[in-house]
Amino acid sequence: VWSGTTRNPSPLLCSRRLPARLSRCSVSETTVRARLDAILFDCDGVLAETERDAHRVAFNLAFAEKGIDTRWGEELYCELLEIGGGKERMTSYWNDVGWPPGYQGFDVQTALVKELHAIKTKLFMELVQRGEVPLRVGVKRLVEEALAANVTIAVCSTSNERAVAE
Numbered sequence: 001v002w003s004g005t006t007r008n009p010s011p012l013l014c015s016r017r018l019p020a021r022l023s024r025c026s027v028s029e030t031t032v033r034a035r036l037d038a039i040l041f042d043c044d045g046v047l048a049e050t051e052r053d054a055h056r057v058a059f060n061l062a063f064a065e066k067g068i069d070t071r072w073g074e075e076l077y078c079e080l081l082e083i084g085g086g087k088e089r090m091t092s093y094w095n096d097v098g099w100p101p102g103y104q105g106f107d108v109q110t111a112l113v114k115e116l117h118a119i120k121t122k123l124f125m126e127l128v129q130r131g132e133v134p135l136r137v138g139v140k141r142l143v144e145e146a147l148a149a150n151v152t153i154a155v156c157s158t159s160n161e162r163a164v165a166e
Contacts, residue, residue, distance in 0.1 A: 038152040039142075047139050047155070051081060054133045058124035059086070062116050065123075068100045086120060087113045 044050045056077040063070045070093075072080065083089045090113050094100070103112050127133055146153055 036146070036149075036151050038154060039146050041153070041155050042157055044157065046136070048133045048135050050128075050133055052077065054124055054127045055086070055120075058120045058127060059090075059116075061123045062119040065119055066112075066116060068116075070094075070100065087117045090116060 041047055044055070048054075052074055056072055056074070059077075060071050072093075080089050080093060083092045091109070094103075094109070099109055100112075103109055143153055
């Protein structure tokens with residue numbers, strides 16, 4: 001079972017207590033077979049490390065394109081992921097550390113965040129389209145094996161629909 005989060009991309013360990021009759025059996029005595037009908041993936045952080053390797057990179061490129069002296073490193077961005085949504089993330093960050101010079105006042109700040117988010121989304125899509133965001137190890141094999149076994153594969157995400165389709 002995969003956590004689906006980008007903050008802690010480690011597997012969740014699920015433990016179930018086995019019925020007494022099974023707990024006495026060795027692996028060689030018991031074969032467990034399950035029929036899998038479908039695999040549903042989230043996109044960000046599950047299929048690829050998009051948060052660290054694409055969204056964060058695109059934010060930094062957008063800041064640079066706009067001439068804003070802000071760079072989000074991996075550790076800081078990991079903390080910022082506690083805040084859902086890119087626009088909300090930028091707003092919260094600058095509310096905490098101070099807004100860039102020349103961007104004072106609610107309307108000006110709202111316009112900046114909206115513009116930066118549009119730039120970031122465009123840059124993110126370019127990274128994805130150029131193939132600069134690799135799949136996580138094992139994803140390709142899992143998908144190929146599932147498709148070969150006639151298991152339905154789907155991606156469920158709140159991400160930009162075009163980004164998921166790419």
